[in-house]
Amino acid sequence: MSKAIYAPPRTALFLPASNERAIEKAKELKADMVILDLEDAVKAEDKERAREAVRAVEGFGDRPFGVRVNAKDSDHWKADLKAVKKSRATHVIVPKVETPDTITHAALYADRPVLAMIETAAGVMNVGPIASATGWGVEVAGLIVGTNDLAASLKLPAAAGRAQMALSLQLVVLAARARELWVLDGVFNRLDDPDGLAAECAEGRLLGFDGKSLIHPNQIDIARASFDPTEAELDDARTLVAAFTGGAERHKDAMIEEMHVDRAKALLARAGG
Template sequence: MNHAALHFVRSLLFLPASNSRAIEKARSLSADLVVLDLEDAVKPEDKASARRAAIEAVSQGFEGRLVAIRMNALGSPWFGEDVVALRHCKASLVVMPKIETRKQIHDADRLLSRPVLAMVETPAGVLAAAEIAHDAAALVAGVNDLSAGLRIPAGSGRAGLAHSLQAIVLAARAQGIPAFDGVCNALDDLDVLEAECREGRSYGFDGKSLIHPSQVETTNRLFGPSEEEIAEAERLIAAASGGAERFEGRMIEALHVEQAEALLARAHR
């Protein structure tokens, strides 16, 4: 798989691999990356059947979009069977939860022979994010587990996560890989989702994990360049003549031209 495709992902839709109706619906959605979940979303007694369903689903394809399988965590009773089953499946990617060391990613990449997205969702994972990013295809913030690990009171919002989220982005950027924000738990409040998307993008995240189909459209819109941003980028590139110069009331240089070109590439993709 071409890792470059991950840089254009805005929405990562997680859905239980045990839910056949959700899988079928996902084929018609505009999520950039569909993640079939074998971990938290699946009951212990359904793990084996969910694994079989995920492998069958990826073999049928997802209308040309990227598809990943989130395996169970290292040390869980299901990890070994997941590795054996996923090694030869057709999933584009594997998502590994609760990563805390670089070695975990390195070993998984060797065992699975495909790119691995590392979920950073513990305090130890955040502190090791810079090392984990060396061998990961992308970093994904696991905000629910991280909130619990940091003992942030329920209903306190995301302020207590700010340092951790920015550390994840910093680690990803240092290695040139994408970083994805965690889920929004407010399923029936798109205003909360919109606020989280805007905040996540302001931190530098490339996209966001989702847990409901209704969240896809808002996330794609807010993590994709707006028409105003596209128009401004085109004007900036057209006006730039090299070196530092004035553009629409602000100073620009080569760096800003590169940013504008990257934005247009994302928009065209």
């Protein structure tokens, strides 16, 4: 399968692959990426029907379309990967990745770029080698933090929050940036807390995440707005690029150089100019 080049998604919406109505509705949603889930969101008795649905989906326009398979130690692992290979999915999402060989196997059987979910303490400790996985036909497209499972793996108390996972989150971002991969933040569980979602998205952007994984269509607009640069940021970037003449120089009471210009141009490119 030819592998198109996609911009890092600001919003990646998880949907149960067994929910035909939700899949049809997703064709009209504004999520940058749709991920059909064969793992946690699908009951054991519905797994095969969900795989059939994955094979039948024609796609979601020109957006990337991923499928999250069951974990490597699951009885569904190979059947899920074969379903992905026979589908029109652009990516395979692999949960609970802890070693590079999981990436190698997934890429081999699914013949798709891999988005590796980092959801355990072992995954965080090995995130560098995971991001650097290589082999014939192996392509790591990015990393996704699974914050719910990660909190459990770290044995954090129920009252713990993002601050207690800060080091783990930063290590995942570092590994992704070292390999120029996508990196997506974990889901936000509270569906009736838009202010909390906006705050967590803003924090994720400050940490360096490209976007956020989502679990409900109502979260799309908030997350997308949070990861889009503001008009003030765009104006500052345009002004900086226009003012730069080379070398190190003063601009608005700060010293700028080529690195600052490159960052400003990347911001403008992501926003479409």
